[in-house]
Each structure stands twice: as C-alpha cells, then as structure tokens.
Amino acid sequence: MAYGYLIGSLPITTVQRLPSYLRAVREMRRQGREVVSSNRLGELLGLEPVQVRKDFGFIGITGMPKSGYQVEELVLAIEHCLCWNQVRDAALVGVGHLGTALLGYRGFAAHGLAIRVAFDLDPALAGQTVHGTPVHPMASLEPELRRLGVRMAILTVAPEAAPEVAQRLARAGIEGIWNFTGCPLLLPRDIIVQDQDIATGLAVLSAKLSALARAGQPRLPEGDPV
Amino acid sequence: MAYGYLIGSLPITTVQRLPSYLRAVREMRRQGREVVSSNRLGELLGLEPVQVRKDFGFIGITGMPKSGYQVEELVLAIEHCLCWNQVRDAALVGVGHLGTALLGYRGFAAHGLAIRVAFDLDPALAGQTVHGTPVHPMASLEPELRRLGVRMAILTVAPEAAPEVAQRLARAGIEGIWNFTGCPLLLPRDIIVQDQDIATGLAVLSAKLSALARAGQPRLPEGDPV
DNA sequence: GACTGTGAATCTATTCACAGCG
DNA sequence: CGCTGTGAATAGATTCACAGTC
Numbered sequence: 001m002a003y004g005y006l007i008g009s010l011p012i013t014t015v016q017r018l019p020s021y022l023r024a025v026r027e028m029r030r031q032g033r034e035v036v037s038s039n040r041l042g043e044l045l046g047l048e049p050v051q052v053r054k055d056f057g058f059i060g061i062t063g064m065p066k067s068g069y070q071v072e073e074l075v076l077a078i079e080h081c082l083c084w085n086q087v088r089d090a091a092l093v094g095v096g097h098l099g100t101a102l103l104g105y106r107g108f109a110a111h112g113l114a115i116r117v118a119f120d121l122d123p124a125l126a127g128q129t130v131h132g133t134p135v136h137p138m139a140s141l142e143p144e145l146r147r148l149g150v151r152m153a154i155l156t157v158a159p160e161a162a163p164e165v166a167q168r169l170a171r172a173g174i175e176g177i178w179n180f181t182g183c184p185l186l187l188p189r190d191i192i193v194q195d196q197d198i199a200t201g202l203a204v205l206s207a208k209l210s211a212l213a214r215a216g217q218p219r220l221p222e223g224d225p226v
Numbered sequence: 227m228a229y230g231y232l233i234g235s236l237p238i239t240t241v242q243r244l245p246s247y248l249r250a251v252r253e254m255r256r257q258g259r260e261v262v263s264s265n266r267l268g269e270l271l272g273l274e275p276v277q278v279r280k281d282f283g284f285i286g287i288t289g290m291p292k293s294g295y296q297v298e299e300l301v302l303a304i305e306h307c308l309c310w311n312q313v314r315d316a317a318l319v320g321v322g323h324l325g326t327a328l329l330g331y332r333g334f335a336a337h338g339l340a341i342r343v344a345f346d347l348d349p350a351l352a353g354q355t356v357h358g359t360p361v362h363p364m365a366s367l368e369p370e371l372r373r374l375g376v377r378m379a380i381l382t383v384a385p386e387a388a389p390e391v392a393q394r395l396a397r398a399g400i401e402g403i404w405n406f407t408g409c410p411l412l413l414p415r416d417i418i419v420q421d422q423d424i425a426t427g428l429a430v431l432s433a434k435l436s437a438l439a440r441a442g443q444p445r446l447p448e449g450d451p452v
Numbered sequence: 453g454a455c456t457g458t459g460a461a462t463c464t465a466t467t468c469a470c471a472g473c474g
Numbered sequence: 475c476g477c478t479g480t481g482a483a484t485a486g487a488t489t490c491a492c493a494g495t496c
Contacts, residue, residue: 152431265476
C-alpha cells in the first residue's frame with residue numbers, strides 16, 4: 001500500500017468517513033458506553049469491520065483485542081483530526097434560501113464552525129441579522145473579511161455570480177471556500193475549494209432509480225429485514 | 227479494465243461528473259456553440275481531457291477528430307443517462323430550514339425533479355403551502371404517498387427522527403430516498419438510499435485547511451493565476 | 453474465543469502513451 | 475497537425491486471509 005494521496009497524513013476517503021464515526025461515538029459516549037468494537041460500529045454505519053479498523057489505524061488509534069476501542073479516545077482523536085475541537089470562524093456569502101438555511105443550522109457548533117458574518121447583494125438585507133448573524137452589503141466584503149480575519153467562506157450565491165465573488169474572496173485573503181453554487185471555481189491552487197454540489201447526489205440517485213426501472217422489478221416485494 | 231461496479235452500465239464516478247458536463251454543454255448550446263473538444267471542457271471543469279473522453283465513451287458518445295464533440299448530442303445523451311429529460315415526482319419530509327430551502331430551489335426543474343408534496347410534524351404547517359408545495363401532517367404520510375404514487379422521497383427531518391420516518395417511507399412503497407439527515411439509514415437493500423451529508427464535505431475542507439496551517443505557509447503569497 | 457492489526461490480493465479509477473483519423 | 479479513442483500502466487481503495495493478543 002502506497003497511500004501517497006493524503007490530506008495531511010490521511011487518505012481522503014478516511015476523512016470522509018470520520019464524521020459518521022464521530023456522530024456514532026459521541027452518541028455512545030452520551031449513553032455511557034466506554035468501548036466499542038469495529039464490528040459493532042461497522043454494523044451501525046453499514047461498513048466492513050476491517051474498513052473501520054484500517055481507518056482507526058490511520059488516525060493513530062489502537063484498540064484492545066477482545067474488548068475493542070475506547071470510545072472517549074476515538075471522540076478526541078477524530079475531533080483532533082478534523083480540528084472540530086476548536087472554533088473556526090467563517091463568512092457566508094449569499095443569503096438566499098440555502099444561505100438562510102445554513103445560517104439557521106444549529107449543527108455547525110458540533111463541527112467547530114461559527115458563521116460570524118454574512119453578505120448579500122440585496123440592500124434590504126444589509127444591516128439586518130438573519131438567525132442571529134449580521135448581514136453586510138457586498139461592497140464591504142473585502143474590508144469586513146480582513147477586519148475580522150476570517151479565513152473560510154461559505155459560498156451560496158447564484159451560480160452566475162459565483163466566479164466573480166470567488167475571485168473577490170480569493171483576493172480578500174480567504175484560504176478555503178465551501179462552494180454550494182454548483183459552478184466550478186477556477187482559482188489559484190493555494191486556495192482550497194470544496195465543492196458541495198447537490199446535483200451530483202441527485203445524479204447518482206436518478207441513475208440508480210432509472211437502472212432499477214429499466215431492469216424491470218427483478219426483486220421480491222419485500223427485501224431483507226433491517 | 228474490468229469496470230464491474232456500475233450503475234446500469236456506467237461507473238459511479240462518471241455519473242457523478244455528468245451534472246457538471248451537462249451544465250457546461252447546456253450553457254454552450256445557449257451560446258450557440260455547436261462543437262466542443264475534450265480539452266476545452268476539461269479546462270472549464272478542472273478535469274483531464276482524457277477523463278472527459280473516457281466518460282463520453284461510457285455514455286456512448288463519439289466525437290470527431292480535429293473538431294470535437296457535438297454539443298447537442300452531448301446534452302441529449304447526458305439527460306437521457308440521468309433521466310433528467312423526464313419529470314420525476316418526489317415528496318419531501320421535514321419542512322425545517324433545509325426542507326424549506328429545497329422547496330424554494332428553482333434548479334430542480336432542470337434536473338427533472340418535481341416536489342409534489344411535503345410532510346411535517348408541526349400541526350401549524352399542515353394545510354399550508356410552502357413555496358407553492360402543499361404540506362400535509364405526518365399522519366397522512368403513507369396514504370398520501372400511495373395516492374399520489376410517488377416513488378422518491380427527500381428526507382430532511384431531524385436526525386433523531388430519521389430512522390423511524392425512513393421505515394415508514396420504506397413501508398409506503400418508496401423506492402429511493404435522498405437522505406439529508408446525516409443519520410445512516412439501515413433499510414432493505416431494494417430501497418436506494420443516497421446520502422447527502424453536508425458534514426463529509428466540511429470534514430474534507432477542515433482537514434485540508436488544518437493540514438495547510440500545520441505545514442506553515444510554505445507557498446508564495448500569490449499563487450498561480452486563474 | 454473474540455477481538456485487533458496488517459501484508460497481500462483484488463478491485464476501481466485515473467493517467468500515460470500512442471495509434472488513427474480528417 | 476489537432477483532435478479522438480483505447481490498451482497498458484499506475485495510483486488509490488477495499489477486501490481477504492490470517493497471525494497475534496488479551
């Protein structure tokens with residue numbers, strides 16, 4: 001195994017699974033469970049036990065034969081890998097339906113994310129707060145970002161506006177952009193862009209449903225039990 | 227190349243890229259461009275040209291040496307693969323911030339998706355419409371779904387409620403669930419679940435930003451031009 | 453006996469290298 | 475030439491098989 005495609009020192013696929021692990025082990029901690037086996041966790045999350053063990057190996061966690069892994073140790077290690085144990089300030093640009101929903105999402109606290117400020121073109125929104133976050137006019141984007149020292153941006157503007165706004169974010173010193181616009185952003189390589197395009201998920205689901213329909217219904221009326 | 231991991235007859239990674247291709251070629255059609263090369267498309271979307279050619283090969287599109295691919299042919303072929311040229315009815319369950327945002331999203335029409343009905347626990351919402359979609363009480367979930375013959379559900383309830391609601395959807399004859407709850411759904415295998423967990427994207431971005439920070443800033447103050 | 457941990461094998465996806473064509 | 479199309483090579487990710495440990 002070469003594993004030369006890493007984020008820091010972790011395979012990207014492992015990083016993608018960390019949130020599910022974290023949710024599960026936090027819940028176990030809440031329930032007072034102190035240890036958990038790769039088997040149990042895999043069953044809960046729909047993963048092979050060996051996958052779980054490999055992933056935990058990558059994040060430097062080692063378990064105990066017979067008993068399993070320490071729940072508390074897992075929580076701390078995963079939070080550390082993702083830096084979800086400290087707060088990261090972010091700005092949100094584009095207070096439409098989706099932007100508003102994200103501003104109202106209470107789960108970000110558990111992910112170490114705090115949206116400090118939002119921006120929108122609509123002058124009626126500027127000066128208001130949405131779900132407790134102050135909204136500023138687009139004109140003050142650069143100075144406000146620099147003043148607050150925010151390094152991460154959540155981009156929820158209309159796709160047409162995305163390239164231009166992204167340019168402005170890049171020039172304002174933003175290091176990472178969480179891109180919900182579906183429009184590909186071509187930016188300098190030192191700016192990290194994470195695309196969160198709802199259409200790719202819908203595409204996979206559409207294709208699977210269509211494949212199913214095309215195949216007729218070669219399945220039993222009732223499938224496997226849960 | 228074995229390629230035995232297919233949706234219908236397409237690699238899943240290819241399906242995931244189809245929406246970006248589609249957006250790009252639709253835009254080109256709008257501009258009156260009739261042909262496009264894999265090179266140009268790759269540049270626009272940040273992909274290797276050979277990747278584009280392989281993908282088009284999979285969906286059965288063949289281009290012309292020297293000139294490239296027919297834009298119109300690409301649009302039709304991709305829409306066909308995803309069944310985005312016909313309307314698929316869906317129900318949305320959970321009219322919170324995110325559910326409301328999805329009900330207000332106008333882009334679904336271009337993806338062949340029509341949300342016909344929504345459901346929510348809150349009795350104050352039942353009987354109302356949200357962005358034009360009627361909201362029903364949870365109690366009428368099963369009969370209403372069967373009456374409308376809806377086969378796809380968008381799940382935007384709170385994570386705690388997800389497993390139970392998913393069970394009800396499964397029993398009501400739903401074939402595919404687009405799962406925004408972040409909670410893993412363990413359902414019979416004949417029900418297709420597409421997880422759309424915002425946390426995995428945030429995890430990747432967090433890990434990359436942290437890796438960057440840890441590495442110091444071993445880059446030039448200004449990166450490559452666009 | 454019931455776990456973990458890991459090298460080897462397999463499977464999947466991308467990229468290379470280059471033949472072929474208009 | 476400037477493209478496409480594709481077998482071969484490589485890279486990446488999962489799964490197998492099994493040795494080791496409490």
